[in-house]
Amino acid sequence: MKPIQIITGDITTIHADAIVNAANTSLLGGGGVDGAIHRAAGPALLEECRTLGGCATGQAKATGAYRLPCRHVIHTPGPIWRGGTAGEDRLLADCYRNCLACAASLGCQTVAFPSISTGAYRFPLDRAARIALQAIRDGLRVYPAITCVTIVCFDARTCAAYEQALAEVERAHA
Numbered sequence: 001m002k003p004i005q006i007i008t009g010d011i012t013t014i015h016a017d018a019i020v021n022a023a024n025t026s027l028l029g030g031g032g033v034d035g036a037i038h039r040a041a042g043p044a045l046l047e048e049c050r051t052l053g054g055c056a057t058g059q060a061k062a063t064g065a066y067r068l069p070c071r072h073v074i075h076t077p078g079p080i081w082r083g084g085t086a087g088e089d090r091l092l093a094d095c096y097r098n099c100l101a102c103a104a105s106l107g108c109q110t111v112a113f114p115s116i117s118t119g120a121y122r123f124p125l126d127r128a129a130r131i132a133l134q135a136i137r138d139g140l141r142v143y144p145a146i147t148c149v150t151i152v153c154f155d156a157r158t159c160a161a162y163e164q165a166l167a168e169v170e171r172a173h174a
């Protein structure tokens with residue numbers, strides 16, 4: 001299994017140890033992948049989320065997965081794109097770093113991410129993909145117990161952007 005793989009699909013069907021939810025700071029659900037994860041997990045997920053007291057942008061909090069085929073859901077609010085001068089790049093990298101740290105603390109070997117912040121939060125896709133891949137690559141060195149990270153893209157355009165970013169990151173470190 002490759003340490004980083006990019007697929008097109010629905011993250012709610014992924015049998016990873018942990019899947020990551022692109023949440024908002026309330027952690028009380030929403031649309032997009034947040035809505036899909038809550039719909040698939042069932043109401044118990046929201047009940048647990050209510051006990052967490054929200055989550056700051058860039059941070060990560062884990063819950064159970066309930067009816068989902070994974071063991072944990074790691075919720076992280078990505079940054080809303082505001083033009084690139086409000087620390088968005090660092091906050092997006094923090095999302096990936098903190099989710100991997102959380103996954104490692106839970107003993108996860110496999111983790112699946114959606115494309116954080118590139119939907120409703122309007123983060124430019126190519127820029128987000130490069131930040132994500134660099135942070136994931138760095139994280140895999142810090143947490144060797146994590147053997148595979150999958151980026152689950154919901155459409156072909158997103159998949160192409162992450163494949164391009166992976167090629168760039170691998171070339172830069174060849």
Ligand code: APR
Nearest residue numbers: 010011022024030031032033034036117118119120121154
């Ligand atoms: N599986 C994988 N990826 C998905 C799925 C799914 N089932 N559904 C949507 N996506 C993709 C979107 O196509 C996009 O590429 O997830 C990516 C992130 O988009 P959003 O879900 O809109 O997340 P984000 O841009 O981080 O905005 C978060 O939207 O849903 C609300 O509560 C959420 O307020 C928060 C905001």
